[in-house]
Amino acid sequence: MKSMKKIMKILLITVIFLMTVGCGETKTTKNTTVEATKEEGKNVNLTISAAASLKDSMEELKTTYESENKGTTITYNFAGSGSLQKQIEEGAEVDLFISAAPKQMNGLKDKGLIAEETNVNLLGNNMVLVVPKDSKLEISEFKDLTKDTLKKIALGEPSSVPVGQYAEEVFKNLGILEQVKQKAIYAKDVKEVLTWTESSNVDAGIVYETDAKTSDKVKVIATAPVDKYTKIIYPAAVLKASKNFEEAKSFLDFLKGDKAKETFEKYGFTFMP
Incomplete structure (x- = not known):
């Protein structure tokens, strides 16, 4: 026992x-x-898909952020918001999306592709009518786009470029949509509209105020009447499928902060957070 x-x-x-x-x-x-x-985590590569109109401001912010966050590299993909939306829907590996209109962000939201708790309205903008700097055309407002002296007008492709969608909304509310369409040359993004106008390949173009501010080769003729189109809003959100979710949230927090605000406002954006 x-x-x-x-x-x-x-x-x-x-x-x-x-x-x-x-x-x-x-x-x-x-x-x-x-x-x-x-x-x-010491070496993170964040992929940011952002509306083409954000290029100049975001490039500057990239330098600031990387200098303060060693080991983090920012890679941008700039294009029309509709094209970026489609890329994400088709499986492109993206950490953060910034659209030039809510429509594209809402499309991703409806498909369950964004982390909704991170979704924020980041920026605002205005839309302007520009012509080449040496243009002699006698125009002073959007309605003048119907004049026979204007033969080619550069617009963003409405199906995928928000600035094109906003522009068509203005034309429709001014009663000149069909007349302008007959002269329209459609670009893949707002930067292309600006380039065509700068080079005098077109008589006029519709771009964001922020884009016009970056160029000394165009002059602003008029600002679109704010009561004639939907308010311009740039929403941002982290993608659910992000492999760097927390780091992407940190970068978005940076974009919502005071340093980013100063940069965005310098380029003409309205800061919303």
Whole structure:
């Protein structure tokens, strides 16, 4: 009987010992994994898909952010918001999306592709009519686009470029949409509209006020009447599928902060957060 009790005691001690060792190994493994994750986190490449009109301001902010966050690299993909939306829907690996209109962001939201808790209205803008700097055309308002002296008008492609959608809304409300369409040359994004106008390949173009501010080769003729089109809003959100979710949120927080505000306002954007 004593032998049996002794054996049971030895077995109990052995089991307790094995359990203790096992727990220690689990803890060590967990800590090792956390440390490994931290090590991996030292080098992060964030992919940001952003409306083409944001290019100049975002490039400046990239320099600021990377200098303050060593190990983080920002890679941009600038294009028309509709094209960017389509790329994301087709599986493009993107961490953060900034659209030039709510329509494209809402499209991704409806498909469950954005982290809704991160969705924010980041910026506002205005739309302007520009002509080449040396233009001699006698125009002073949007309605003058119907004049026979204007042959070519550059617009963003309405199906994928928000500035084109906003422009058509203005033309429709002014009662000149069909007349302008007959002269329209459609561009893949607002930067292309600006380039065509700068080079005098067109007589006039419709761009954002922020784009006009970046060029000394065009002059602003008129600002679109704010009561003739939907308010311009740039929403931003982190993608659910982001492999760098927390880092993407941190960058978005930076874009909502005072340093970014100063940069955005310098380029003519209205800061909304």
